[in-house]
Amino acid sequence: MAAGVSGKTKEVPQMWGRTKKVLLKLCRLNGEGECPASQADKRCGAALLGLLAAITVCYELTDGAALQEVRQEDKPSVEIIWEAPISQPRLLEAVKLQLEPDPYREDVPLERELQAALRATCEENGVPVALALGLIEEESQFQPDVVSHRGAYGLCQLNPKYFPRELTPAENIAAGVGYLGELLERHGDTASALRAYNLGYDDGDRKFADAVLAAAEKWEKD
Incomplete structure (x- = not known):
């Protein structure tokens, strides 16, 4: 149940009586309104009594609704704790995406999921993303x-x-980029690895490698 103010209670009328007595004592007024003090004290007392009367009328007109007592025990005990939901990988990924720039590229003719797969396998195999994009463009023109x-x-x-x-x-x-990563490690030269990828071995012809590298340079600039 949501916390709120309590209903009209018996303590409210009693509060007015106690308040009136305090005001009378502070203003040094007797029951008939006579004041042995100065004119300033009289004016102060009259003003305070007028304020009390106005509050009393307001209470009676609103049936006490404007002065409902707020009890401390009625308030909810709220404790805010920040704890990373490490058991919720999807939530963590969503937060990560909000904090980091979106790596998705509209100029790359691959769906978002395939771009994510490409980036992941490139990182895993030590292959530059631009080089992988150049290879895919030259091999298939991005047609799956x-x-x-x-x-x-x-x-x-x-x-x-x-x-x-x-x-x-x-x-x-994943298979193609993984294979290219193996060839790069084996040959130690990008052009030689690309030729071996295309032909199965390196015969020294660099036409395919040059085309892939040119495409990779374009993707790198973009």
């Missing part, structure tokens, strides 16, 4: 359902001989 004449499929044009066809677009990205 495209299949090449050799059977390579998906955003990263995976070879079905080594990767199952049932992969979702997000899984296709």
Whole structure:
């Protein structure tokens, strides 16, 4: 039940009696209004009694509603505790998104979920996001359902001989970027790794690598 003020109680009329006695004593007035003090005291006493009379009339007209007693025990005991809801990962993620800039890029022709998957797998495999975007653009033009004449499929044009066809677009990205990360570590050279990704080994031809790097530079600038 919400806390509020209590109803009309018997203590309210008693309060007026006590207040009147206090005012009379303070103003040094007797019961007939006679005052042995100065004219200033008389005026003060008259003013205070007038104020008391006005309050009494207000109480009677409003049936005490304007002067309902607020009891301390009627107030709720409110204790505010800030505690990170560590058991609520979705809530923490929502708060994080509010505090951090949205990494979603409207210029990248991938859905928000796929962009998130791309960023996550790039971070995991040490592959620059711009390089991964350049690879996807050159391989599939960001078309998740495209299949090449050799059977390579998906955003990263995976070879079905080594990767199952049932992969979702997000899984296709994870597999392709993961493979590129392995090649970068193995070859130690970006152009060589890109050629090996496209052909299966590095034959020295840099046409594909140059195209991917040019696209990556564009995404880096954007």
